[in-house]
Amino acid sequence: MIPQSRPSTEWRGNHARRTGRRRRFLWLHVRARGVVLAAAGVAAVALVAWWAAGWLVNLEWTGGADARVPVVVGAPLLGSVLVSAGLEGKDEEFERSLAVRWPVFRSIHVAGAALAIGAPLAVTGLWEPRVYGAFELVRNTLGFLGLVTLAAVVVGARLAWFLPFGFAGVIYIATPQPLTEATAWWTWPVQQWSSGVAAWTAAALFVVGTLAYVVLGSRRAHSR
Amino acid sequence: MSRLVARVLKMELWRGTAPVAALSIAVAGIATLFNMSEYWAGRWAPLAENLRMILIVLVPLAAAAGAWQGGRERRRRIGELLGSTARSPWQPLLVSWTSVVLGTFVGLAVTWTAGAALVAPVATYEGRHWWWSVVVAFAGLAAASAVGLAVGRLIPNRLVAPILGIVFYVVGGVATYQSGGTQWLMPTVSNSRDGASYLEPQFQLIQITWLLALAAAALVVVGARRRWLSTVPLAVAVVAAIPIATGPGDGRWQPDPQARELVCADGEPQVCLARVNAFVLDDVAPKVREMLERWEGVSGGFERAIDRTSLSRDERRRAMPGNGPQGDEMPDGEQDHASVTEPGVDLERTVVLDLDNLISWNATLARRSEHGKTLELVVAEAAREAYGCEVGAGVPEAAWTAMSVARLWAAGMSDEQPGDGTWVSQEETQAFEHLRSLPEAEQKAWMGDYLAAARDCDHAALTELAGELR
Amino acid sequence: MNASTMIGTHVDVRDLVVEFGKRTALDGVDLQLDTGVHGLLGPNGAGKTTLMRVLATVARSTSGSVSLLDHDLSKQRDLRMVRRRLGYLPQQFGYYPRFTVREFVEYFAWLKEMTPSAVPLAVDHAIERVGLADRADDRLKKLSGGMLRRAGIAQAIVNDPDVLLLDEPTAGLDPEQRVEFRELLRTIGVDSCVLVATHLVEDVAVACTHVTVVSDGRAVFRGTPDDLVAAGEDTSDGDSPIERGYTAAIRAARKR
Numbered sequence: 001m002i003p004q005s006r007p008s009t010e011w012r013g014n015h016a017r018r019t020g021r022r023r024r025f026l027w028l029h030v031r032a033r034g035v036v037l038a039a040a041g042v043a044a045v046a047l048v049a050w051w052a053a054g055w056l057v058n059l060e061w062t063g064g065a066d067a068r069v070p071v072v073v074g075a076p077l078l079g080s081v082l083v084s085a086g087l088e089g090k091d092e093e094f095e096r097s098l099a100v101r102w103p104v105f106r107s108i109h110v111a112g113a114a115l116a117i118g119a120p121l122a123v124t125g126l127w128e129p130r131v132y133g134a135f136e137l138v139r140n141t142l143g144f145l146g147l148v149t150l151a152a153v154v155v156g157a158r159l160a161w162f163l164p165f166g167f168a169g170v171i172y173i174a175t176p177q178p179l180t181e182a183t184a185w186w187t188w189p190v191q192q193w194s195s196g197v198a199a200w201t202a203a204a205l206f207v208v209g210t211l212a213y214v215v216l217g218s219r220r221a222h223s224r
Numbered sequence: 225m226s227r228l229v230a231r232v233l234k235m236e237l238w239r240g241t242a243p244v245a246a247l248s249i250a251v252a253g254i255a256t257l258f259n260m261s262e263y264w265a266g267r268w269a270p271l272a273e274n275l276r277m278i279l280i281v282l283v284p285l286a287a288a289a290g291a292w293q294g295g296r297e298r299r300r301r302i303g304e305l306l307g308s309t310a311r312s313p314w315q316p317l318l319v320s321w322t323s324v325v326l327g328t329f330v331g332l333a334v335t336w337t338a339g340a341a342l343v344a345p346v347a348t349y350e351g352r353h354w355w356w357s358v359v360v361a362f363a364g365l366a367a368a369s370a371v372g373l374a375v376g377r378l379i380p381n382r383l384v385a386p387i388l389g390i391v392f393y394v395v396g397g398v399a400t401y402q403s404g405g406t407q408w409l410m411p412t413v414s415n416s417r418d419g420a421s422y423l424e425p426q427f428q429l430i431q432i433t434w435l436l437a438l439a440a441a442a443l444v445v446v447g448a449r450r451r452w453l454s455t456v457p458l459a460v461a462v463v464a465a466i467p468i469a470t471g472p473g474d475g476r477w478q479p480d481p482q483a484r485e486l487v488c489a490d491g492e493p494q495v496c497l498a499r500v501n502a503f504v505l506d507d508v509a510p511k512v513r514e515m516l517e518r519w520e521g522v523s524g525g526f527e528r529a530i531d532r533t534s535l536s537r538d539e540r541r542r543a544m545p546g547n548g549p550q551g552d553e554m555p556d557g558e559q560d561h562a563s564v565t566e567p568g569v570d571l572e573r574t575v576v577l578d579l580d581n582l583i584s585w586n587a588t589l590a591r592r593s594e595h596g597k598t599l600e601l602v603v604a605e606a607a608r609e610a611y612g613c614e615v616g617a618g619v620p621e622a623a624w625t626a627m628s629v630a631r632l633w634a635a636g637m638s639d640e641q642p643g644d645g646t647w648v649s650q651e652e653t654q655a656f657e658h659l660r661s662l663p664e665a666e667q668k669a670w671m672g673d674y675l676a677a678a679r680d681c682d683h684a685a686l687t688e689l690a691g692e693l694r
Numbered sequence: 695m696n697a698s699t700m701i702g703t704h705v706d707v708r709d710l711v712v713e714f715g716k717r718t719a720l721d722g723v724d725l726q727l728d729t730g731v732h733g734l735l736g737p738n739g740a741g742k743t744t745l746m747r748v749l750a751t752v753a754r755s756t757s758g759s760v761s762l763l764d765h766d767l768s769k770q771r772d773l774r775m776v777r778r779r780l781g782y783l784p785q786q787f788g789y790y791p792r793f794t795v796r797e798f799v800e801y802f803a804w805l806k807e808m809t810p811s812a813v814p815l816a817v818d819h820a821i822e823r824v825g826l827a828d829r830a831d832d833r834l835k836k837l838s839g840g841m842l843r844r845a846g847i848a849q850a851i852v853n854d855p856d857v858l859l860l861d862e863p864t865a866g867l868d869p870e871q872r873v874e875f876r877e878l879l880r881t882i883g884v885d886s887c888v889l890v891a892t893h894l895v896e897d898v899a900v901a902c903t904h905v906t907v908v909s910d911g912r913a914v915f916r917g918t919p920d921d922l923v924a925a926g927e928d929t930s931d932g933d934s935p936i937e938r939g940y941t942a943a944i945r946a947a948r949k950r
C-alpha cells in the first residue's frame with residue numbers, strides 16, 4: 001500500500017474514526033472497571049484524611065506528628081483497597097480473549113491508580129512538620145498498591161484487598177515499640193520517611209507487584 | 225434446635241466465612257497479644273484487659289467477616305431462588321450470622337486460651353471480675369459481625385467488607401482517644417491497668433446489653449419483614465448506651481485492694497510485690513536484696529523495696545522525683561485506694577519497684593525490657609527519686625550531675641551506658657569514675673551526704689557534692 | 695404428603711399484567727394448568743421468565759389475579775403454604791460454589807420447610823433422580839455447566855413439589871441427559887403440575903402433555919403438542935412438524 005496515492009482527506013477521516021473508536025472503547029473500559037466510583041471514593045478518603053490528621057494532631061494530649069500514623073497508614077490502605085476491584089474485568093477470561101494489548105492496559109491501570117491515590121494524598125499531606133506527611137503517604141500508597149497487585153495475581157482481584165488489609169491490621173499493633181530500623185523491612189507503613197529500608201521495601205513491593213500484574217494479570221476466578 | 229438446623233449450621237460453618245474469620249482472628253489475635261506479653265504474662269486480669277485492647281484489630285476483622293458473609297447472596301445471585309422458599313428470611317440470616325459469630329468466637333477463644341496457658345501455671349492471684357471483661361470481648365465480636373452482616377446485605381459492593389473493616393478500625397481508634405464515657409461504647413479498652421484495678425460487673429453487664437442489643441437491631445433491620453421491629457432492640461441499646469456514655473471514663477476502674485496487697489519474700493531485708501505480681505517474687509527478691517546490700521552503711525540508705533502497683537496515688541506521687549507531676553493530676557483517672565503499706569513505714573527509705581515491661585512472656589523476670597530497662601536500673605532509680613524539689617528549669621546543672629552519679633552508683637554500673645534511653649554525659653561519667661576510685665567508706669559517705677541533700681532539696685549542698693568529684 | 699388429588703386447579707392465572715416501568719412484559723395472560731407437563735414456548739423477550747417469576751412468587755403482578763394450589767398469591771399467609779409446595783429453577787441459576795451437591799440440596803430442603811426427618815432420604819432421592827449420585831459430595835464449583843444445571847433441578851424437586859417451575863432446564867444438558875430428563879419430567883408430571891419454559895421445541899413435542907406459546911406478553915396458543923403440529927400443516931418454515939406449528943402460531947399472533 002502506498003500512502004501518497006491515498007487522498008489525504010480520506011486518510012484523516014479514517015484516523016479520526018479510529019481514535020474516536022479508541023476513545024469510546026476506553027470510556028467503556030473505564031465504566032466497566034468501576035473507575036468512576038473508585039475515584040469518588042479516593043477523593044472522599046483524601047478529604048477525610050486531611051481533616052482527621054488535623055484533628056488528631058490538635059488533640060490536647062497527643063504527641064505531635066506521631067498522632068498522624070493512623071492516617072498515614074489508613075488513607076493509602078483505603079485508597080488501594082478501593083482501586084483493587086478494578087484490576088480485573090467482570091469476566092476476565094472473556095476479556096483476555098479480546099485482541100487488546102492487555103499488558104499496556106494493565107500498566108496504565110496501575111500507574112493511573114498510583115497517581116490517582118498518591119497525588120491527592122500528597123497534596124493533603126503537606127503538613128508542618130513534615131514527619132508523617134506527604135512522603136510517608138506516597139510511600140505507603142506505592143507499598144499497598146504493590147501488595148494489592150501481587151495479591152491480584154495470586155488470588156484474583158476480587159479478594160486482593162485481603163492482603164494489604166490483613167497486613168496493615170497486624171503490623172499496626174504487632175510493631176515492636178520503640179520503632180527501630182531493624183524491623184523496617186516489615187514495619188515500613190509505620191516508619192518515618194527517614195528510614196531508607198522502609199522506602200526501599202515499599203518501592204520494591206510496588207515494582208514487583210506491578211511487574212507480576214502487568215505480565216500475568218489478575219488470576220481468573222473459578223466462578224462461571 | 226433440630227438436627228436439620230444443626231446440619232445447616234454445620235454447612236454454613238464450613239462453607240461460609242467462618243473458617244476464614246476464625247483463622248484470621250486467631251492469627252491476628254495471637255500475634256498482637258503475644259507482642260505485648262510483658263503486660264499480662266502470669267496475670268489473669270491483665271490478660272483479660274489486653275484481650276480487650278487487641279479488639280482494636282479483631283473487631284474490624286469480625287465486621288469485615290460479617291459483611292463478606294452478608295454480601296454472599298448478592299455475589300452469588302441466589303436471591304431469586306431464596307425468594308421462592310417458604311422459610312422466613314430471618315432464619316437463614318440467623319444461621320448465617322451464628323456461623324460467623326462462632327467463627328470469630330473460636331478465633332478469640334484460641335487467642336485467650338493461648339494466653340491462659342501461660343498464665344495458669346504461674347498466676348499468684350486469681351483476679352477479680354476479669355471474666356466479665358472476657359465476656360464483653362466476645363459480645364463485642366458478636367455485635368461487630370452483626371453490624372457487618374447488615375451493612376453487607378444493604379450495600380451492594382464487594383469492597384464493603386474491607387472498607388467497613390477500616391471504618392471500624394478508625395472508629396475504634398477514635399474511641400480509645402476519648403477520655404469520657406463514650407470510650408466504653410466500643411468493646412475496646414484503651415490501656416491496661418496491670419491488674420491492679422477492675423471494672424464492676426454491673427457496668428460490664430450494661431456494656432454487654434448495649435452490644436447485644438445493637439447486634440439484635442442490626443439483624444432485625446435486614447432479617448425481618450417488619451423492619452420497624454428493630455426499634456425495640458434499638459431502644460434497649462439506646463437505654464443501655466446512655467449510662468455508659470454519660471458515665472465516667474477512666475473512673476470506671478475500681479482499685480482492687482486484694483491485687484495490691486503486699487506479698488513479701490521470706491527473710492530480710494524486706495522485698496514485697498503486689499499479690500498480682502507475686503509470681504516473679506522469687507526472681508526479683510534475691511537480685512533486689514543484693515542491690516540493697518550496697519546501701520548498708522550509707523546513712524539514710526534504702527532498706528526495703530516494694531511494688532509500685534501497691535502504692536496509693538498519693539504515695540506514688542511522693543515516691544516520684546520532685547513529688548510527681550505538678551499542676552495537673554496523675555495521668556490515670558482511676559479511683560484512689562487506701563494505703564496498703566503498714567502505718568509507720570518510712571516511704572523515704574523504700575525503693576519503689578516499677579516492674580512495667582520487665583516481665584517476659586514466660587512469666588519470669590526479663591533481663592532487659594524492650595525499652596532497655598533492667599531491674600538494676602529500676603532499683604537504682606530510687607537514688608534519683610530521692611530528690612525532693614520540683615524538677616524543672618530551676619535545677620542547677622551540678623544537681624543533675626549528682627543525681628546521675630548517685631544512680632549509676634546504685635546500679636553498680638561500670639563504664640557502659642545504661643542502655644535504657646537515658647544518656648550519661650562525659651562529665652557525669654568522669655564524676656562517677658572519680659567516686660568509684662574512692663575507698664568504699666568514702667563512697668558511702670558521699671552517697672549519704674547526697675541523699676540528705678537531695679531529700680532536703682539543698683541545691684548548694686548538691687553543687688558542692690558534685691564539685692567534690694571533679 | 696401428596697395432596698394433589700384434592701387440589702382443584704394447580705395454577706390459575708387470570709388477566710395477568712406485569713409492567714416494568716413503561717415496558718409491558720405480560721399483557722393480560724390467562725392460564726389454567728393442572729397435573730401434567732406443560733411446555734412454555736415463545737421468542738426471546740416474550741415474557742416466559744416473567745411469568746415463571748410471578749408463579750414462583752418472586753415477582754409481583756401489576757394487575758390480575760394469580761392463585762397457586764387454591765391459594766391467592768396476594769395474601770401473605772397463603773404465600774408460605776404455596777412456597778412449601780413449590781419447586782423453582784430460575785433461568786439465571788445462582789449457587790454457593792463451596793457447598794457440595796448434597797449440602798446445597800439439603801440447604802434448600804430446609805428452606806422449603808420440609809419435615810426434618812424426611813430430608814436425608816428426599817435429598818438422596820433427588821440427587822439420584824438427576825443422575826448426580828456419584829458426584830453428590832463434590833463441591834459445586836468443581837461441576838461442569840450441565841451438572842450444575844442438574845444440581846439446580848435436584849434442588850427444585852427435593853420437596854416433591856406440586857407445582858414445579860423450570861426455566862430453560864435443558865440448556866447445557868447432553869443428549870443422553872436430556873432423554874433421561876424428559877423421562878423424569880413425565881414421572882413428576884403424573885401427579886404434579888410441571889411448567890417448563892424452553893426454546894427446544896423437540897423437548898416439548900416429546901415430554902409435554904400441553905403446550906402454551908407466548909408472544910409479546912400474551913398467550914397466543916394453548917393445546918396439546920399434536921394441536922400445535924396440526925396448526926403448522928400449512929407452512930414450510932421449520933425442520934420438524936412441531937417447529938412448523940410453533941412458527942405458524944407466532945406468525946398468526948403477529949398478524950393480529
Ligand SMILES: Nc1ncnc2c1ncn2[C@@H]1O[C@H](COP(=O)(O)OP(=O)(O)OP(=O)(O)O)[C@@H](O)[C@H]1O
Nearest residue numbers: 714717718719736737738739740741742743744745
Ligand atoms: N427486571 C426487568 N426490568 C425491566 N424489564 C424487564 C425485566 N425483566 C424482564 N424485562 C422485560 O420484560 C420482557 C420479557 O422478559 P422475559 O425475561 O420474561 O422474556 P423471556 O421470554 O424469558 O425471554 P428469553 O427467552 O430470552 O429468556 C423483556 O422485554 C424484558 O426486557
Ligand SMILES: [Mg+2]
Nearest residue numbers: 742743744785
Ligand atoms: Mg427467559
